[in-house]
Amino acid sequence: MNHQNNNAEYADAANGTTESDKILSGQSSSSASTVPYSTDPATQEASDSQKDSIPTGPPAWGSLYPIDPSFYPMELYDDMITFGRGERCNYTFDVPSIKRSGHYQQYSKEHFTITRTPGSSGGHTVMLVDTSMNGVFVNGEKVPPKMPRQLCSKDEISLAFERNKVLFYYDKTEEDDPDLPQSFNEKYIMHRVIGSGAYGDVRCAISKFGTEKHAVKIINKQKTIFGTKDQERVYDDILKEAKLMLTFQHPCIIPVHDVLDSPKYLYIVLELAPGGDLYTRVLQKQWLGDSVSSIMFYQMVSAVSYLHDKNVTHRDLKPENILMMSDEEECLLKITDFGVSSLVDETSFMRTQAGTPSYLAPELVQLMKGSGKGYTKQVDCWSLGVILYVCLVGYPPFARNRPDTPQDLLQQILSANYNFKHPRWSKISDDAKDLVGSMLELDPKKRFTPHECLRHRWLNSDALMQKYKKLTRQSAVSSPACSMSIIKKIEERHIENNNGVELNLQREEISCSSTDSNHTSLERVLKRRLSSDFSDGGHAVKKFIPGD
The missing domain is CATH 2.60.200.20 (Tumour Suppressor Smad4)
Structure with a gap:
């Protein structure tokens, strides 16, 4: 024919x-x-x-x-x-x-x-x-x-x-990958590795029923709370976090398209960000400066404001979790990994922070040292302040082996020991510096909230709002009806544990994760997991420090 x-x-x-x-x-x-x-x-x-x-x-x-x-x-x-x-x-x-x-x-x-x-x-x-x-x-x-x-x-x-x-x-004549769940093979073609993390790889996948390309976060259950003995809590968390991620509707948050389970791995199908992450962008550009940083930061704060309004704390904000949707200098960006941190065993989670604790708020550092009393959503605002500092001048406010202070990294954070002395700061506006200072405030009650950041004079301009509207106008936000359809399937389907034994999830309404849900267990971990590595951690941060 x-x-x-x-x-x-x-x-x-x-x-x-x-x-x-x-x-x-x-x-x-x-x-x-x-x-x-x-x-x-x-x-x-x-x-x-x-x-x-x-x-x-x-x-x-x-x-x-x-x-x-x-x-x-x-x-x-x-x-x-x-x-x-x-x-x-x-x-x-x-x-x-x-x-x-x-x-x-x-x-x-x-x-x-x-x-x-x-x-x-x-x-x-x-x-x-x-x-x-x-x-x-x-x-x-x-x-x-x-x-x-x-x-x-x-x-x-x-x-x-x-x-x-x-x-x-x-x-199409080739056999499907036998290592992947049948439900995945029916809908997607798994492709090359595009990233990796502490809990597994991130790979590109292509939909078999359309032209969409996706990023698939593959979580190794053995490195997460799936490996714990408390199976009832494990499966409650699976359902709760899957529902949480699927219900977010914001142009600057990476949407979750699907959640698929197998005995060894959890597959979270996300929107693909072709422009890489903010970490790589800053390395390539050396520094973003005042104008570009303002539109980038406005999008970040808008997304975090949305999360906080839903009583959700990200807890792991850093440039690697800010994804660029194109290679354009001023482009749409989206926050990711907002739900995965709660699926991850907190001991493992804090171990990953040991290498790059530069973005941790003082409250979390105090918990590590056993002297803290908990934390609030304001830990995200501190992290945003550090990210803004990095965007503006291309290096972090807190780093090990700083020549201008004898303090180690954690001591710098606990005393908010940063400055605007580098020559690049002479090209940064006073308004931008003022916002950085308002976010790197030791007292969480005095620290700017996301809403206060959006009202700050550095971000409060008609020109910036027009840029934001233009960038977000074309952003695909998944349909609530579609998300609820997937949630229903997650609620009704069988999920296998590590031994391949099927456990039927009971149909029930589980609310989104609240800010307080992780405080108690995280505090216990922080108090017992203060490794000596933290005092001289931050190996990745060195890449941000500008050369001579």
Whole structure:
């Protein structure tokens, strides 16, 4: 069966609707080579026009998913598919979204081909051939012109430039990963590792029913409270925290799309942040300065204000947990890891803080030393103050081996020993310095709250508000109805413990985590876990300190 691609529908862009929009909404009139994706395949019934466009022959042997959102997905049926600007190509670049992408002029009339031929062992071999003037890259490696290059499942295809990743290839004839839960394999394709933490890796995943890319936080249960003997508390916490994360609706908080369980790991499916984290951004730029820091910080405070209004304390605010949604200098950012800290055993949690305690509030340091009396939501505001300081000048207010003080890191925090002496501070406004001082206040009762920060004169301007509205206007906030649907499934499904024994979660209403819920247990841990490493910790902080 020959599935030719009719591209007449791509010409209709007068209303701003691209072909990829039509494909995802089921309105495409394209041939069988490009099959509409349903966002809810289990419940959404195809229309008559969709049924007519779906091939009745052999199933697709592969799929292409867009890495660049200006491209569109395609199901692969034919043994040869052509790609390029030409209208006769099976996958044409001659569509409004790709034309607007900025690299369109570097694409050839026929840029590359993908062919599938029978293999000697009975299977098939998929080959890519570069037929362009400006080149094709697979996983960052340039494909020799006119020379076939084998294409493997989960390969990434770039056009003209190595960093211009546009398509992701998936071999549908391969078996699903047996190490992943079936429920995960049914909906997602697990891809490469994009980060790691104390409790497991963060990997990129692609939805099988759309064009969305996700970050999947994989939590090793053995390193968390899942390894405790109190199974009843463990499963209560699973349900409570899953519900907590799924109910947040704020443009500057990373939304949780799914929570999936297996005997050894918990998989939390999040929105993917393509711009990296704030830690990396500051390292790259050295310092962000007054103007850029103001719009970045406004977004952070707005998100934390939202959390505090819900009586939720983040407890682990640091640049690594602030994610950038693009590479633009002034971009949308989102806070992450706001719920995971409560799923993590507090002994392990505080052990991870030993390396980089620079963002801990004095109240938490006092608890470590056994002299504290608890903490409030204001610990987040202290952490925000440290983050603002770092954004403004590129180095932290508190660090080990500071040449201007004999105090160690924890002593600096307990005495709020910081200054504005570095030459970079001469380029920072007095208003910004005033806000830093209002947040790095030892007394939590006198320390600025998020609401007070938002009203501070440094952040209270019409120009800043316009920037904020522009950045957050396009931010996807998950539907409350969708979140509640997932919560219902979490409540009703069976969750396995470490031995693979299924325990049925009882249906009950569990409220969101309150600020006070973790105080007692955390205080016990802090009092007994003051390691000598804390006195000279902060190895990662050194990277922020500017060179000569």
